[in-house]
Amino acid sequence: MKKKIILLAATLCLNVAASTDVAWDYLRKSQGSVKYYPSVIQNLVKEKLYFASIPYIKELLARGKNLNSRELDSLIDEVVTNVGVKQFEVLPVSFLEKSKAPTLKYILAKKYFRKSDFPKALKELNGTIPSGHPSKAFALFLEGSIFSVTKKYSSAIKAYEECISKSESTDNRGSVNRKRQLSINRDYCIVGKARAHFSQGKYELANLDYLDLSKSSHIWPEILFEEAWNGFYMRDYNRTLGKLVTYNSPFLSFIFNPEIDVLRSLTYMELCLWQDTLKVVDEFYAKNEKSHREIESFLKKHGKDYKYFYLLAKSKMKGKESGNELLNRMLSSISRDPTFREMFDFFQTGRDEFEVINKLPKSQIKNILKLNLKEALLLQRNLVGAYVRKQLHLGWHQVRKTFLDMSYIKLEVLARRKESLYSPDLSMNRGRGDIRNLKRTDKQYFWNFNGEFWADELGDYVFSLKSECSGNAL
Template identity: 45%
Template sequence: MLKKSIIAFLLMGQVFALESIWTDLTKSRNRIARYPHIIKLLIEKEMYHTAVPYVKEYLVTYKGRTNKDFERLFEKVVSKVGDRQFVLLPEQYLSKIDSPTLKYLLAKKLLKRRKYKEALQTLNGTIPAGHPVKAFSLHLEGMAFTMQRGFRAAISAFERCVDMSTSSDDEVRARQLQINHDYCLAGIARVKYEQKKLDDAELSFIDVDKRSYIWPELLIEEAWNSYYKGDYNRTLGKLVTYKAPVLNYIVNPEINVLKALSYFKLCLYDDMSKIIDDHYAEFDKSKQVIDKMIARKHSLEWYFNFINSFVDGKKYYDPLTNKVLRNVSKDPAFIQLFQSYKAGLREISNIKKVRNRRLRKILAINLKDSLMLQQKLIGSYTKRTFKLVSAQLEKSFIGLSYLRLEALNARKAKLYSGITDTGARGDIKYLKRNSKQYFWSFNGEFWADEMGDYVFALRSECQ
């Protein structure tokens, strides 16, 4: 009996805390000035999505010196809901209030619009070293400097980003910081690749842990790095990792293009032709399915329901469609958006406890607005992924068709020269390795601790 009384008392405390929001909304002369207090009450009940409309209205309408607690509250909401809802706000509102978090969001918006100089000016000296968004702002700085080819400054920003992306007691923030840490490590490798420092880039790519969310997407970049070093066997070894069962969700037509190019460079035209034939067999019909879906111009809500149904277990007849959906569902950006949406749905139960009918309706409308926008963001992300895959496939078909013609000309030249192939096809003597590497006859098995470390041992048949 005592236990039930305690639970009832705690529930009443939650209700009364939310009921006080009505007083802030109706009894205060300056309603907007009371928004930080309202946001604080909602955060205490973990109602972050319900708080979003109040945060946005405060940003858009408030004039004068901001509440000293607002920055902390705003950063908390962004960390739980994600920044995409706020990046959509017009620049004039993002720059209106002197807030480090807003400066970061504004810089992110400018970076997406390729205004690199303006993004750097926005970040310059505006975010204190101890602020929660500092590590993320350093990643933006590194990207902006890279795009401006300010490579020394870019590496400096990325290195500071790595140092500052330390762990957090909050599970969501800890994952965000780890991903940011890994992207900054990748940023260093990408800068060295752009500088044509291919040996240094190869070593920097290795710094990203294979357990990282982003490692699968970097493997193709490592392969290109090896390709431009002329190490085609290592390029093929990197790419064969994508056949591992744990990576069977990856959709990147560029993988087959790079495989075909590597075989072409080794003058192994039969292998190259098989890659091209397999590519068309796997993707030609599926691309038509995806293109028809895109052509129907479905709403963003439709795309949200599409990915939501897949996450709930529904599968579709087209294998590539399922693969793209699985790829989306494993992407870190999608995971953050989707988990935030699911957490927002749980806020409904708190709203139902509010006794004031008019306040309950207002809070319900706020939550609905935020969740509907979250659905559109998820739908937009899914739609954009399908359009990107379609464009990549189109580009790959063009590239592989051109490569097939180049190989045909090379075959003719070789035939007329009278040169015939002799010697072993694959042998350890064709393998470039150091004392820490060994020869393993690959039979289709994959070892988790060797992922990405495979190297082919093919003899070039170029004369």
Template identity: 30%
Template sequence: MKFSLIIFTLLLAKPVFAEEKKPEKTLSQKLEDKKYYYSALNEFFRETYSREVINDDLKRLEDLLYYTGIELLEDYDPSLLNRYPTSSTRFILGRQAMQKKDYKRALDLFGKIHPDHRYFPEGKLLEAQVYDQQNIPKSRLTAYEACQNSAEKNEGSAKTDKIKRYYRMVYEICLVNKARHHFKVEEYQESLDAYNKIPKQSYKWPYLLLEKAWVYYQMGDYNRALGLLTTYKSPLLDTYFFPEAEYLAALSYFRLCLYEDSLTIINQFYKEYRPRFQALDAVLKQNRNSQNYFYNLMFKPGEELKKHEEFVKHIITRMKKQTRFSLDFNAIFKINQEMKRIAHNEKPVIQERLNGHLAQVKENMINKINYNAKTDIFQFLEGVPFLSSELFKLNLEIISRKKDLIYGNKKLIADRSRGDYSNVKRSRFEYFWTFQGAFWADELGDYSLGLKSNCQTVRNQTTEEE
């Protein structure tokens, strides 16, 4: 919803008859006193958009946004927000500029966010993403480190546990992106060091197992990569299913020349996973243009998705744990609470005016969640054909290599045990547990297989004797 330049009558205002009286409070101030922050924010813009904006207005806007969050600013026209040069409006305008690929303006706006402002760390995070789009690695890393340092500083000075958790979350996001930076520039040990700083208690940790596995794969430690992927088999992580993890596992076995293990994973993917993803994709595409289908899906799958409930649950659970969704859901909850209080405490004419606006705000938030959920779901599903193609290529390569062995009258050595402790690489900071068929929480993420490469070939003596 874009901001409408219609001035509401100040229903709650009373005329001032004596000069010695204090100035009567505006409607937005009265609403704020009643803690109707979302309503007060809209009235604040109505009261100030046509006059000169002063510093007190900017301070008050930041105070209101502290309670409402800044996502609501997306509903207002950028030309209006430009009149209020605060760190919050610059953050939103910078993000909009980045989405439009106006990187110069985005960097200018992010650069004007005050270092002491609560969104400064996130501003640095987005700034780093701009440098990523521009392929400027050095500036990207500097911005990620600034994000990490400022988030850690703000966490230390936070007055409530809720705010501490927020800055800890931002800190970890910046740290993860720093790890990804090192991976992109092939600094694998530095990447691994950054990933290892994320505790297992973090909501991001389950997602990072796959990323860490890719780091180990690039370092040639296929046993550790496979061990990390094994973690997803734990009941504690049963809602985290990544088709890419199946591909990486098959690829790791392939690098160890354990072709039968690789083929087992490939065949399982084609037999069990791909058909179900295709069927799920077909159902969801029927609702691609719906404004609330994917929002409702996050709470209860429709009847037509019951047979796909396992996969739907996996996808939806992962999305609901993402930061942006939790913040948006929280905003809708607070809007609903404000609407209830207005309906209970105010006269019908005021209810109609205030709750009419709040209903529009709520609808916009639902549409936004629906859009983001739809985007995430289809990005997930659209990655399946690519992975299917890569697994098909891997399957052909394995068949080709097995043929070459036959034609060359050779075979893989394969005359040893399936694993040995001596094949496990570990640093002095890593513990060693023997896996006894059970997943213990403190061991998750520390697994490594002990497989020896099977790539050595020998002459096929049986064939020669015949």
């Protein structure tokens, strides 16, 4: 049995060597031009040396003129699928415009979207990405986002519905990454539809849309907060508080979103529960004020050291904690973020290509491929590090904004409390948690929640508090 395994390994190594030798022959023929680069890329992709092929694709996009080849488009699509879009998002628009590869057209549309050039983005999405192409599902989500930003909500909802269908029907065999990407894309389209209805003020429809998102979804924990806001706009404050209490579960301890506390305090305030409101405000300050100052110094110290931020997130994934609780929560959230995980996982699979190249016989092409792979992986590592750094900065600014929001809430509570003291209808009889205050269907049951959570109980909780506002009962 061992002889067969050794023989098989030797055969595979010979096959890789043969393909790289052919790639080397085409490189020599090129003589400084990019004429034979498509053949070089083809032979590298044949052996799944995706990251090692990136420099040739980028050089071809930079210097090539006539790139109208379905075979080349297919090769580029395969590479982008296996290395991620971030490697190519850094390219100038002028480079991306040369190719008709659907994945690059999708990336080009994203760049136009970020520049708020929506007509050009829609043109790239609709005119160049075939309906049956795997990237179409992602294109439909971007299309829905464009319509949402431009307040064309009916068109957005139609795009999101098509996106959901396309994400579920697209063939994802043989690729774990693609299967996960499509699943997350479908879920974001479900949420996109809910957001469109919310923006139209159709909160009941939005509520139904949010229910379509499975609690097993990668993105459900972060979207629960949106559901809570929807309940707030429906003036169903007990449901809002019920959804927010789910974040107290140890299973969701990785979630970092300071606005959760803002919404919780606002909801208590709408119920005229002043002590509860101020308690949330005071606890937020006590928990985060010192840590927030420390993180500011920390971010200034490390500047744009992307390698450091990559290693910081990597160590967090291995369970290493820093001395700053706020920083720990930020890093926990980032390490579970779908975008981060995709970039990080691509980096890890890219490193496997070194094993393939190291088994090649000593040659000039071997040295070139190692240099190319190192260049591509350094960029990937820095892209991951830059993403971590950006998210930490965003998190720091979120907390800063939340401090301001909490200050306004505290002032508003003082003003409303003063006003309520002069109200003749003010009731001093405060009852807590009365089941009569519940709005409940036949499929919902009463549970006297005492703060404990079980693994299967990350559910749809509803509080039963009565409003203490003058002349206003829930």
